[in-house]
Amino acid sequence: MKLPQTVNVLLLGGGGREHAFAWKIAQSLRLEKLYVAPGNAGTVAYGIGVDVDPGNFPALKQFVLNNYINLVVVGPEQPLVDGVKDYFLNDPEIRHIPVVGPSQEAARLEGSKEYAKAFMARHGVPTAAYFVVTAENLEEGCEFLATKVRAPYVLKADGLAAGKGVLILNDLAQAQAELRAMLEGKFGTASKKVVIEEFLSGIEVSVFVATDGVSYKILPEAKDYKRVGEGDTGLNTGGMGAVSPVPFATEEFMEKVRTRIVEPTVRGIREEGLDYTGFIFIGLMNCGGDPMVVEYNVRMGDPETEVVLPRIQSDIIDLFEGIVHKTLDEKVLEVTPQTAVTVVCVSGGYPGDYEKGKVISGLSSAGVEDGRSLVFHAGTAFANGGREIVTAGGRVLAVTSLGASIPEAAARSYETIGRIEYEGMYCRRDIGRDLL
Ligand code: AMP
Numbered sequence: 001m002k003l004p005q006t007v008n009v010l011l012l013g014g015g016g017r018e019h020a021f022a023w024k025i026a027q028s029l030r031l032e033k034l035y036v037a038p039g040n041a042g043t044v045a046y047g048i049g050v051d052v053d054p055g056n057f058p059a060l061k062q063f064v065l066n067n068y069i070n071l072v073v074v075g076p077e078q079p080l081v082d083g084v085k086d087y088f089l090n091d092p093e094i095r096h097i098p099v100v101g102p103s104q105e106a107a108r109l110e111g112s113k114e115y116a117k118a119f120m121a122r123h124g125v126p127t128a129a130y131f132v133v134t135a136e137n138l139e140e141g142c143e144f145l146a147t148k149v150r151a152p153y154v155l156k157a158d159g160l161a162a163g164k165g166v167l168i169l170n171d172l173a174q175a176q177a178e179l180r181a182m183l184e185g186k187f188g189t190a191s192k193k194v195v196i197e198e199f200l201s202g203i204e205v206s207v208f209v210a211t212d213g214v215s216y217k218i219l220p221e222a223k224d225y226k227r228v229g230e231g232d233t234g235l236n237t238g239g240m241g242a243v244s245p246v247p248f249a250t251e252e253f254m255e256k257v258r259t260r261i262v263e264p265t266v267r268g269i270r271e272e273g274l275d276y277t278g279f280i281f282i283g284l285m286n287c288g289g290d291p292m293v294v295e296y297n298v299r300m301g302d303p304e305t306e307v308v309l310p311r312i313q314s315d316i317i318d319l320f321e322g323i324v325h326k327t328l329d330e331k332v333l334e335v336t337p338q339t340a341v342t343v344v345c346v347s348g349g350y351p352g353d354y355e356k357g358k359v360i361s362g363l364s365s366a367g368v369e370d371g372r373s374l375v376f377h378a379g380t381a382f383a384n385g386g387r388e389i390v391t392a393g394g395r396v397l398a399v400t401s402l403g404a405s406i407p408e409a410a411a412r413s414y415e416t417i418g419r420i421e422y423e424g425m426y427c428r429r430d431i432g433r434d435l436l
């Protein structure tokens with residue numbers, strides 16, 4: 001089966017990732033109408049904003065039926081982990097509408113660290129050694145920390161904890177105390193179970209895979225910058241910038257990623273009969289030339305999507321069709337060799353407390369390409385009857401540029417950022433510099 005030649009698409013989410021998806025989907029000749037739930041002040045340039053919560057499945061059902069939606073694309077992990085795909089499949093009225101994303105069971109690859117580690121062990125995917133601890137075997141967990149691993153100690157909440165559930169500690173006593181605190185609910189129910197991991201030292205790279213559950217396409221890889229401060233200092237954030245391609249991800253390295261990680265992962269999905277028609281985001285550590293998996297996510301990355309999609313030249317609705325109708329091996333993925341750099345502008349104080357509602361000036365129009373850069377909106381909203389765009393979150397904009405090199409693309413993004421202003425605006429000035 002194929003999608004109709006032109007389609008109505010519903011995209012779920014409202015961050016920079018979804019603005020990038022909306023921008024890319026809108027370029028497709030196969031698009032009839034795009035809706036984004038909830039979207040932001042940038043996505044409205046490409047699709048109609050819909051006031052439906054992506055977690056409210058009955059409301060989504062009503063919306064897709066009323067608006068003749070042919071395809072649903074899920075941006076963030078939460079609706080997937082909550083079973084949006086299964087909700088569609090289990091309802092005779094909407095089961096024919098394909099969803100780009102994995103089933104609830106398959107989404108546990110992101111939703112449960114223990115599930116992901118056990119999956120990797122079953123399929124021989126290289127990853128750090130680990131041990132699972134609950135309140136029942138806390139003493140064994142402390143013993144494992146003391147005798148089986150060396151500092152730094154890596155503790156991970158099993159469940160989703162908004163990107164905050166990983167602690168890396170240098171001191172054994174402190175690690176044991178934190179283990180106890182996590183089990184006692186430091187990250188709510190997400191840390192009722194904790195995965196202790198061996199520390200992997202190396203440099204991280206994110207690899208993105210589109211799969212129909214049988215075949216796959218490897219999309220451009222990216223490196224993101226998680227710490228708030230320059231030189232990778234300060235608190236962890238949702239991402240302060242990203243670069244693609246990644247110079248150390250050479251052909252030889254990517255071939256190892258393909259044979260040692262992507263192949264066994266997709267084979268594992270197939271052998272276990274998991275319903276996976278979507279994107280796999282594999283967080284990797286390059287350990288002296290050998291890739292090791294740090295984590296799976298069941299969606300695209302943010303802000304990595306803002307550098308990955310601008311490098312893809314082929315039609316995205318064609319790619320979605322390959323994913324949902326299991327014809328991915330018939331599709332061709334074209335990628336520009338150009339370098340993309342995105343720099344994230346955040347609210348002052350982020351990732352701690354910050355104020356919202358600051359007027360953003362210098363955006364030539366909502367949503368915008370100014371010719372040199374792509375200004376993807378994340379936490380933005382309209383104010384004053386639509387006359388102004390204001391900040392509405394910690395991460396506000398992701399400014400992407402293409403260029404022949406990292407310095408060229410980065411310089412373009414910084415120049416564009418120089419024309420944008422809001423009170424408390426902050427960005428890292430060193431995105432990509434470590435790769436030169
Ligand atoms: P995760 O949520 O599993 O991606 O972990 C968040 C971040 O913690 C990763 O992006 C890494 O920077 C770091 N991290 C996680 N696991 C390890 C590990 N085993 N060794 C070293 N760093 C890690």
Ligand code: GLY
Pocket residue numbers: 224238239297300301302303304
């Ligand atoms: N940039 C990391 C993530 O999307 O999880």
